[in-house]
Amino acid sequence: AQPMSKNAYEARQEARRERFEARAESARAESDTLARRSSEMAEAIPFGQPVQIGHHSEHRDRRFRQRIGDTMTKSVDALKKAEHYERKAASVGNGGISSDDPDAIAKLTAEAEALDKASDKMKACNKLIKKADREGLAKLGFNEAQIDKLMEPDYMGRLGFPAYMLSNNRANASRIRKRIAQLEAAAQRQDVEQEGNGYTYREDTDENRVMFIFDGKPAEETRNVLKRHGFRWSPSRGAWVRQLNNAGIYAAQCARKILD
Template sequence: MNAYEQKQAERRARYEARAEKATQESNAAHAQARNMAEAIPFGQPILIGHHSEKRDRRYRARIHDTFGKSVKLSEKADHYAQKAAAVGTGGISSDDPDAIEKLRAELAGINAAQDKMKAANRAIRKGDRDALAEIGFTPEQVEELFKPDFAGRVGFPSYALSNNRANGRRIEQRIKELEALREREDVEAQGNGYTYREDAEDNRVMFIFDAKPDAETRKLLKAHAFKWSPSREGKPWVRQLTNAGIYAAKQVRAVLDAAE
């Protein structure tokens, strides 16, 4: 497990811990509400006009609020459980130091799948089931490949091959971009009230301001997908160091440097 993967694991663990804490608090609030409700005799109505009416209404309202608190905490637990489950499912991140190697492995799988589909289609055109078995298809899969689809096509349709090929080209382009970015020298430049940096090791484009940026500047940064990162030194506004990130930074710098 590399440093990025360790960070992801720790992030997942934090979300799981928050989900567990919210679940325990939800269960406790629900139990408290039930205990409070049990103090009222079953079917006991509010005694209108009785000296206990106001106190009884307040007590019942507290029961209702406590049940509501339990529901909200349960929803909070579900929220963090979903965030924990989503960690690491967004594909290969550019922040991963092994991203290029992982992308190359993914590309190899895509190319192998392309070759397998092409070979399968050649065998299907010849009606050669033995060749399909040699490629690696099970008897059940072989029979499925010979079944026409809604358009009467057998085997792998052309769109499946073109989509797979397009995905391979996308990954090839991403590998080239990551390789180029990792060879870049760090950049630092002074601007109108800020320091601009391109940090290859941190994989971030960032703005560090001399003072807290005003509302208009924050709006500008957010519009270009920059996020405030108070945990980093200088509390910069950052986004990933990609070609798109560098271009967005140029747009932001042009506006900031033109301001009085």
Template sequence: MNSYEAKQAARKARFEERAEQASAESASTYNRARDMAQAIPFGQPILVGHHSETRDRNYRDRIHTTYGKAFALQDKAKHYEQKAASVGTGGISSDDPEAIEKLRAELANVEQAQERMKAANKAIRTHKTEEARIAALVAQGLTEAQAAELLKPDFAGRIGFPSYALSNNNANARRIAGRIAELEKRRQRVDVEQEAEGYTYREDTEENRVMFVFPGKPDEATRALLKRHAFKWSPSRGAWVRQLNNAGIWAGQEVKKALNALTKVGDV
């Protein structure tokens, strides 16, 4: 497990822990509300005009509020369960130090799939009987069931792998190759660190992040500026960050211009 995978595993564990905690709190709160409700005799109405009316209404409101808290905690638990389940399902991340190697392996699989589809279609065109076609497809590694499925005509009477399947697969191969080229180019970048009045700007290749570091919490206008350019606060890094790519670098330059302009205005 590399450093990125370890971070992902820790992130998943944090979400699972939060889900478990919220679920336990939900159950406890629900039981408390139920115990409160059991103190009222079944079917007992509010005695309007009685000296107990105000106290009774307040008590019933607290029961209602406590049930509401239990259901809100249950929703919170489901939220964190979903976040935990989604960790690692977004494909190969550029933050992964092994991203290029993993993308190359993925590209090889996609290219092999393209060749298998082309070979299957060629076998179908070459052989004229279904029996011969199935035998040829099985010889290529398909099962008899897969071969028979491939020979079923589609809505237009076509058999084999449709042209759009090959086109889509080819487009996917180009996309993966483009990502590999981009990441290889990114690896050649050098770290950047620029000190300015009131902040430090960094392009950190190891973290794969564009960063703004402030000596303390920036004011509301600065935070709004950073958020407007998609920078997010990272407690673990102690900085406002976004991914180190062309868009991130451009956004960093825009934020720097704005911050420097604010500094000049303040000096006047």
């Protein structure tokens, strides 16, 4: 089967993961190099030889030993940096379905439908368990070991799937459908572009971002206003941004009152 092609958001996520992995690899290589250098430097000192107090070489020896320690510290710092980027690489794409994903509505709909199917299967299963209908359970796709387990009472004497599992499924499906409704409403938004006092304000539906764009680097006071209202510098967009949603638009309106 042909692999499914990635949409633009998924491609950006993959590129982001690769950047983190490359930074981690570079930091690990730096750590290894520094550790070897520190060891090689230490080998120049005879094993167990103390600093010769009062000798003309004392200060030079102390500086050399300090450099050995500093080099090893840098090696450890580079290793920590590598581990930091490895964690970031591993976390890319694991935060659930992002609103930035152009296929978010389709993916969330599939999730909600899967939860509905699971709930229907659990309810059907519970009915069959009450009848001790092993054949019916087999037709639902359960094997013998699973059927034995389903027929076995839990610590509270319950058989089958407990009510809280069905309740959780319904609650999750409802939460997902509310989010789908919010994304569908957001999809009806129109792009906005307005000129402000030394900046261009933009609501970009393709990027799913509220943006402030300046001709050059804004003054520190301006940057502080943007930061206080949740905006962060995006080098790839050349703008100060936050997500395009009601909270982002409201924060932008508050920031614009100050900037103007």
